[in-house]
Amino acid sequence: MENYALQMKAITKEFPGVRALDHVTFSVRKGEIHALCGENGAGKSTLMKVLSGVYPHGTYDGDILINGQKVELKSIKESQNAGVSIIYQELALVEEMSVAENLFLSHDLMRAKIIDWNKIYAEAQKWLNHIGLDIDPQTKVGHLTVGKQQLIEIAKALTQKTEILILDEPTAALTESDVDILIKLLNDLRAEGVTCIYISHKLGEVMTLADTVTIIRDGQTVSTDRIEDLSEEMIITKMVGRELTELFPYEARPISSENILDVKNYTVTDHHGKKIINDVSFTLKKGEILGFSGLMGAGRTELFMSLFGGLKGNPTGTVLIDGKETSIKNPADAIREGLAYVSEDRKRYGLVLGMDITKNTTLAALNKMMKLKVIDNALEVKTAGDITYKMNLKAPNLEALVGQLSGGNQQKVVLSKWLLNDPKVLILDEPTRGIDVGAKYEIYKIINELASQGVGIVIVSSELPEVLGMSDRILVMAEGKITGEFSREEATQEKIMTCATGGEKS
């Protein structure tokens, strides 16, 4: 009899009209890292919500056993008491509070009538050392990078005597170096006997980190295998239930010699007088896909936000679009000049979540929906319907609020919105972050198609395989400067990382 930390048996969870989980079986051995894979909407989150008590006992069928004992988890608190901690993609830290306060927010140390701050700071320091983070426990969490905040969340879970740690897409927002730190920490925790459930779309990480992989699709368990018996391709095939011939549908296209975008000596100074973009020059040709690689904070997002007129600051330098000099002061100017910018954070910068699909789709091109200054609703619905159909958007209807769509479908709405403006240059900042494999593939195909129609495309991405797989040419940024340029043929992960870390050869 094997020693299981967690067994979920024949879990069935129904919502009105939908069976989200259908007799799912999921068993995790003590002290292993167990990856849970599946497309968005496959049922991973629902399963974890059952485990973490968000859906209390009685609202689903099936049994949960922790350490062989049958449990009935009626609330999140009970689940935590049973040793289950879940860390979501969106971190749940109070940014205005210190690291120590966050660590012990719901801990008995904070519940004391008089709080012993010295003890809390000392304890916090101990935990920070434990996870290998060299910072002062009195630092405000908001001042830390997302990667470090993630580690704080893990430490917080550990302070609560966690036996089963669930990580939901922990690396979605992390840079490569932060990912390495996280992976090291998880390996250390495994050595200490902490059981970990790891949900990720990044199969590279799954392959390096996991001991066992369970795949679910359409609310059912497909398989549970030891990692030795799997390859990335096999996982993908099982997840999507069909063969994906390749991850990146790159097609060699003839690229025009005309520059569609020409940026010369572009410098942005922030209000502290710091040059966040330092003398950047590059060109983009019609129909070219240009990858922008670099670490988080290298200035890629700032560069394109600024070019798009969406960043406060004081840009200098010249920007030519289609050979014409432009002076873009705000996004409205940028749209008029033919730029489109799909931001890295679609919920924050791309969509109005409480609005329906139609209205989000036409928001940046509303002037095209007008007759005599009045919105022509029929034309609007028609336009939105046509473009989202082309994008293969899956939604119950066009009046559905975009907040209710999955990440991949939300991204398709953002793409639809910008394509309505027939952009000359399409800037995609982390275009596939948090999107499942199937939708990713579709988005790559759309990008290729647009490029072959002559749109100049910029892909800013922290995922090296994506940049390598999609780009005709790759630029690398570090500390606000361009530090490397590679053709598709010469580029390798190693060369890019060398430039991204400032060119120091290791």
Place this chain on the structure above:
Amino acid sequence: MKTQPAANIEAHEKRELSFKLDMQAYTLIIALVLIAVIFGFFTGGEFLSSRNISNLFSQMSVIAILAIGMTLIIVAGHIDLSVGSLVGLTGGVAAILHVWYDWSTFAVVVAAIVVGALFGIWQGWWVAYRAVPAFIVTLGGMLIFRGILIGLSKGQTVSPMNDSFKAISNSYLPFTIGYILAVVSIGLLIVWTMWNRAKKKNLDLLLPAPLIDYGKISIYSFFILLATYMLNRYQGIPTPILIVVFFAAVFIFVSSKTSFGRYVYAIGGNPEAAALSGINIKRNTLWVFTSMGALAGIAGVILTSRLNAATVNAGNMYELDAIAACVIGGTSLMGGKGKVVGALIGALIMASIDNGMSMMNIETFWQYIVKGLILIVAVWIDIASKK
């Protein structure tokens, strides 16, 4: 979670649109019917008499006008606490120019609206271009406008108005004209619906079943005729209600059919996404406050006309009634969500409670308590129905 079976949109759109149940609208209507039944019962039917309905509509007109503008303010993610004072000030300015300086009725109405709009621009400028929270700007405005009013009027009540000014709030449409207006508006409804259906059909879009569209029209027509009939049984349609209907129509149109209206919803829903979609947030915010100011000017004129006097306390606390009307009508204080029609029904509910309880000779203090409770319960129902 399992998604809907591969519901690609166009395939889906070919089906006929099913009738959508709008919980919020139904809750409001049920609340209104309940109020009518309860007060009707306790006042022996007097609450539902033609005379009282006529009074009720006239009483709600000032708050209704304010609630129309307040909807846009709240949808944009702001708040306006100054409208009560601005109603007092614009009404006071109108009365002073009219009584002390002998300006014509037409001139003082224009003056009140212009004064309201200018103060709206002033507040909008602080909110949009100086990034001071609307709560603070309009809290300041509340004090400033009341102060100006007391200063201008030297603390006196300004009265009386001449007949043409009084007529703004105290006259009725002749019966025949009332019926003609009712029939014309029903005609417009029908033409509008048919035109829309034809256009959608032309673009090969999905249509609601004819029964639903024309059924809706029949219900609306019935209520338009019923209201006209009830009001005509007394003295005819009161002019202030006509003003409310006019501005409600204008703002429903603005909020749903113009880019300005659409942008206001987007700004309230997600200002950052709106900005990156090329929307000029500052200018649109300024416009929202300007229109609120102008509407406060109109409300000021109606109030002064109805009271036949301008007092230093006129419009006191009206901002709270207007905000409550919006909130009861389903406008979210988080911004991005809300409807003018909802605010009107909210205003009607608030006015009904005032009116019905005074008819039942319940002491005034109860009105405050009941209105406060209804506000809380209305929002609770909204929140609970979303779960």
